[in-house]
Amino acid sequence: MNKEEIKKLAIESGFDYAEDLNTQTLTPNQGIMDTCATDKCHAFGKNWGCPPHGSLEENEAKLKGFKNGILVQIVGRANDEMDFEYYSRAGAEFRKCINILYAKLKPEIPGCMALGAGGCMVCEKCAKPEPCRLPDKRVEALEGYGIFITQLCKDNNIKYYYGEGTIAYTGAILW
Numbered sequence: 808m809n810k811e812e813i814k815k816l817a818i819e820s821g822f823d824y825a826e827d828l829n830t831q832t833l834t835p836n837q838g839i840m841d842t843c844a845t846d847k848c849h850a851f852g853k854n855w856g857c858p859p860h861g862s863l864e865e866n867e868a869k870l871k872g873f874k875n876g877i878l879v880q881i882v883g884r885a886n887d888e889m890d891f892e893y894y895s896r897a898g899a900e901f902r903k904c905i906n907i908l909y910a911k912l913k914p915e916i917p918g919c920m921a922l923g924a925g926g927c928m929v930c931e932k933c934a935k936p937e938p939c940r941l942p943d944k945r946v947e948a949l950e951g952y953g954i955f956i957t958q959l960c961k962d963n964n965i966k967y968y969y970g971e972g973t974i975a976y977t978g979a980i981l982w
């Protein structure tokens with residue numbers, strides 16, 4: 808399966824956008840890693856899809872070790888100015904799409920990795936500290952590796968901000 812076919816599959820899986828990702832732009836930022844470590848979202852160390860993963864250098868070596876990648880996006884839009892649910896609707900849509908895409912790709916490219924927005928939500932409650940129940944389905948947080956998503960989008964010529972009343976969720980597939 809080549810990159811164009813994978814991008815097409817991403818769109819068929821429901822993503823709004825699927826674009827080329829230069830894996831050498833996956834440069835972790837210590838500030839992002841430190842923010843995760845403050846555990847404001849209560850997932851740090853409690854979900855196999857979230858940090859801690861490794862040092863800045865280890866994260867960089869892992870991500871840049873993949874030769875190929877694509878960025879995928881769901882853009883949520885508010886129906887009107889009283890629509891306060893579009894963030895969560897778009898987040899749920901993103902998780903659904905990345906799970907669908909990853910399930911289609913994993914048998915074709917066993918070494919591929921899915922990176923999403925936030926911790927893994929494949930199980931109702933993550934098994935950590937017990938071993939991951941479904942490692943082949945696990946989606947890890949892109950930001951959890953210290954990636955500054957806005958910069959990553961900029962470096963790969965993909966929009967991050969689509970205007971007032973919108974929210975973009977960005978993830979990646981690496982192989």
Ligand code: SF4
Pocket residue numbers: 854855856927928929930931932933934935938939940941942944945946
């Ligand atoms: S597949 Fe389940 S156990 Fe594994 S990281 Fe995801 S939520 Fe946790």
